[in-house]
Amino acid sequence: MSQPSHLRQQNRGLVLGLLLEHESISRAALAELSGISKVTVSHIVQDLMHEGWVRPAGRRGGGAGRPAELLELSDQAGTLVGIDLRAGSLELAWSDLRAHQATLTLRPLEGAPIEGVLAALEEVCERAPFGPVRWATVALPAPVGRDGLPQSPNRLPQFDAWRLREACGQRHVPLTFENDANLAALAERLRGQSVHTDYFALLLERESGVGMGIFLNGEPYRGRSGRAGEVGLMQWPLEVPGRSTVLEAMARSPRQEALAYLMSSLSIALDLDQVVVHAETEGLRERLETVLPPSIAVVDSALGQSGPVWGALLTSARRHAAQLLETPQAVSL
Template sequence: MTQTNPMRLLNRGALLGLLLEEPRLTRAQLAGRSGLSKVTVTAIVQDLLEEGVVHEAGRASGTTGRPASALELSPHVGTAAGIDLQAHSLQIALSGPDARRVDEHGLELSGAAAVNEALEEALRLIRARSPFGPLRTLTVALPAPVGEGGLPQEPNSLPEFDAAALRARCERQGISLEFANDVNLAAVAEHAAGAARGADNSVLLLERETGVGLGLFLGGQLYSGERGRAGELGLTRWPLPTQGDRLIERLEEPQRTEGLAYLVAALATALDLSQVILQAGSPLEARLRELLPADIRVRESFFGARGPAQGAAASSARRLREALLAGPQEPRKENA
């Protein structure tokens, strides 16, 4: 394939985009849906077959005349991984570029000091299983905001994690790596395929062992703020009658629940959100229903504690799709 031919790359991307949306299409169907000539489609499909990006998947049903050979993405075109790091647990979610199937795995940690060893074990597990081919993209969900440099910043609830070392390792191995806030990724998962699907303006409140945070969608886009710290309740203070003010995360009950309920209700009302999403069994639910206007819904999270890993895998799958659509992939470097 002539990689410097922009029109050829554009047409390649169009055909791959169709196969990402609908897994089994014939050459004639690709030509009809893309508007490209059959000659062009045949040539590009041959390139994709030689690259190992697509493969023949038997005969297509529902076609007139002699059954034609159907094409679909190769099941081993690349693995997109999401890892959710907490002080005592690590969750893994793996998918292909189309994100139609997600494999999930979990590891227990002895504590925050063991987080880097646990991550090594997780990467070994991913390499051993690689259900969709070589690991191409990785997103790590962290209990910390992520700034412009792409690394975790304060307030960081897991300072033991060596983000720079993982970044260097992925660069050596040709793996696309991104870090992101865990609650933001959970909000991404809920917006894409969970309780917030179809809701352009919503907020997710997630309580975890490392703290509590908000994931905010405005106008259909994740809002992370000027410095990546939107939703970081670890920075928010709450007044107490006789003790001055304290960080809201460190309040005792019932002040903690009351403070969080008023804060979330004020945010949802002031921004005119359509819904607030909570974990199942959250003590905030009843109080929020009292505080919120009737037209702001309170809904239960679809993914719950699985949300950050699911959102991380979705982010990795999106980057893998973008790479596939951009052009032929460079061979993966051997694991170091």
């Protein structure tokens, strides 16, 4: 008797999830870890190999009997894309489905930002270094609402998000927009300074503005409307009584001093363990260290200026993995 379609789909998802988690794995290990029978696993693997998702990866000896055949994801199963849109430049990244084999390139923006993003995406789609583009994520200097679109305050208001959505839809490439500071924080959490830290904030200071990404209890905190961390537009008092200005409008030295006191207050109020500094200019970390209590570590970003694009790439990997477990499709080879 054949399995119901929803059960077959669930079993495929379990097997694909394990293949994503392991560089190589045997059929027996897939059956043991998934709880699916060896016969069912063999049928699933046969289908996935026929569709181009999986390929043999040699054999592993040890013990009596014939060495077990190992399996791995095909190197043409799909390409992931991450784009960090900055003021005057764009950083492009592409990788395999695990975001292990990644290529990063920084290029100037000439003309409208949307044209640069479209050209970058077109380039990767044409090259398809690891197979068809499966997901793209764009980092923006703006909060992103529940509808998945950038909202105010947007430091690149001329960027045409709807046009990019339409272009990706025509190419059948799922697209995600996310705030650049949130993505930089995600990258630190997964691959940087905060892998073992559940409560931390990342302070992003760059030409396009100032923002903050927050992780509480190991999860990103976006706030009610997605605007959590928009510290750049907070009012700060001036020396003239009764007058104030937004942080981003201040000169570098007084702005960094204001950010240091602001981060000190927030870090203590949120009971953080760590503050990660991602700044294009020097001096911010030193100012933070003078006002934060010793119990809160202050560290430089492990990923440098590429933090947001790494976060975009890792978001593409996570979003595609979630989709893959639900609706695997045949690979175009």
